[in-house]
Amino acid sequence: MAFYRAVRSVIQKSIRGGDSGLTAHPKRIIFDRFCGYSTAFKDPKPKTSWKSVIGYSAAFGTLIGGYYAYYKAPDPTPVPNKAESTYEILPTLPDVPASKKIEVPGHETGPKVILFQYPTCPFCCKVRAFLDFYGVSYDIVEVNPVLRQQIKWSKYKKVPIILVQVDGGYQQLNDSSMIISALRTLMLDKNANLSDIVNFYPSIKFKDLDGKVKSDVMNKYFVMNHKNKKDSDNDIDAEERKWRQWADEVLVHTLSPNVYRSKDEALQAFNWFSEAGEWEKNFSTWERYLIIYVGAFVMYFIGKSLKKKHALKDDVRESLYDECKYYVNNIRKQGTKFIGGNVPNLGDLAVYGVLSSIEGCDAFKDLMNNSSSVEQWYQDMKIAVNNHLGMNQATASLTRS
Ligand SMILES: N[C@@H](CCC(=O)N[C@@H](CS)C(=O)NCC(=O)O)C(=O)O
Numbered sequence: 001m002a003f004y005r006a007v008r009s010v011i012q013k014s015i016r017g018g019d020s021g022l023t024a025h026p027k028r029i030i031f032d033r034f035c036g037y038s039t040a041f042k043d044p045k046p047k048t049s050w051k052s053v054i055g056y057s058a059a060f061g062t063l064i065g066g067y068y069a070y071y072k073a074p075d076p077t078p079v080p081n082k083a084e085s086t087y088e089i090l091p092t093l094p095d096v097p098a099s100k101k102i103e104v105p106g107h108e109t110g111p112k113v114i115l116f117q118y119p120t121c122p123f124c125c126k127v128r129a130f131l132d133f134y135g136v137s138y139d140i141v142e143v144n145p146v147l148r149q150q151i152k153w154s155k156y157k158k159v160p161i162i163l164v165q166v167d168g169g170y171q172q173l174n175d176s177s178m179i180i181s182a183l184r185t186l187m188l189d190k191n192a193n194l195s196d197i198v199n200f201y202p203s204i205k206f207k208d209l210d211g212k213v214k215s216d217v218m219n220k221y222f223v224m225n226h227k228n229k230k231d232s233d234n235d236i237d238a239e240e241r242k243w244r245q246w247a248d249e250v251l252v253h254t255l256s257p258n259v260y261r262s263k264d265e266a267l268q269a270f271n272w273f274s275e276a277g278e279w280e281k282n283f284s285t286w287e288r289y290l291i292i293y294v295g296a297f298v299m300y301f302i303g304k305s306l307k308k309k310h311a312l313k314d315d316v317r318e319s320l321y322d323e324c325k326y327y328v329n330n331i332r333k334q335g336t337k338f339i340g341g342n343v344p345n346l347g348d349l350a351v352y353g354v355l356s357s358i359e360g361c362d363a364f365k366d367l368m369n370n371s372s373s374v375e376q377w378y379q380d381m382k383i384a385v386n387n388h389l390g391m392n393q394a395t396a397s398l399t400r401s
Pocket of ligand 1: 118121122123145157158159160174175176177
């Protein structure tokens with residue numbers, strides 16, 4: 001019962017917007033900025049009477065309110081959601097060959113885990129960092145980013161997707177943060193069943209501010225390790241969730257404007273994607289060059305509009321440096337090696353995974369040259385991930401040896 005209560009409270013918290021204190025929705029961004037204006041109104045101005053302040057505020061508020069009522073949908077609108085499980089169990093594996101097998105010595109015999117990915121997608125890099133750190137053996141299927149035939153079998157059309165062997169087939173998991181939370185939950189409870197765990201992470205459809213139907217996964221930053229929990233763990237868990245969300249909602253948005261900052265950098269980024277994704281193997285020569293040149297050209301312009309959308313600084317490098325320094329300064333304040341303490345936690349793995357997606361780009365080199373503490377943290381993380389430092393914490397079902 002206590003467990004169900006805890007889960008219910010978790011679900012309610014997440015519906016209320018989570019506990020991270022981060023801006024989780026565009027509406028909150030608008031709200032936060034509007035608050036910025038209203039604090040300016042609160043400055044004491046001796047010659048202005050309180051009546052005129054109220055009058056101006058009311059007029060201003062009406063204008064702004066009227067504008068949003070007319071030109072913007074006032075809220076994300078609920079849409080009907082079917083009562084069906086979001087995550088399917090496939091009776092057999094889709095008929096697509098693995099491009100690569102990652103085998104951790106001594107841990108080759110657990111249930112089969114298959115990752116469908118683009119190699120330089122930050123969300124896929126995050127999942128790989130997680131699997132590698134905990135010493136999970138897995139197969140990789142590289143998805144062709146243009147035709148995406150390798151995920152034709154799936155209703156969910158983004159990557160990463162993971163399949164995990166369970167009784168009766170292969171359990172599908174979608175969304176990087178959900179994948180990480182569900183698998184970590186499984187690792188922490190030997191008796192848990194992945195096909196039950198997925199029910200903690202329903203994908204809910206809604207209409208966004210522009211009226212487009214979108215979906216998001218509830219509780220995706222919550223590891224449901226309810227057993228042996230002390231109250232003092234709550235703050236630690238909340239801090240971990242905060243950084244995971246920050247990696248997805250803040251850090252990741254600094255990447256595109258940086259790697260596509262100039263036409264040369266955009267071309268360099270696409271050449272690196274081609275190398276990391278072995279496009280030579282996956283595409284004909286003309287296709288590969290078409291994707292590289294057209295992709296770089298298009299992304300250069302998209303990078304500019306993303307810079308505006310996410311309000312990055314004029315020199316976008318500064319935004320990337322600032323965010324990364326903000327992160328390592330928080331570690332420094334704690335006096336630890338990682339945000340998780342002396343061992344990386346899911347927050348560290350998320351930030352590392354996101355940054356590792358641009359490792360072959362100038363933006364990454366510039367970032368490392370700009371800050372020795374960011375570089376030091378990144379190198380420490382690389383060692384921890386590549387040496388499967390979390391293997392002894394991955395106690396259960398995924399890494400049976
Ligand atoms: N929230 C998702 C986002 C995944 C996502 O946006 N993936 C991109 C690749 S980076 C994608 O698959 N986009 C659809 C496409 O390529 O058609 C997650 O965390 O996994």
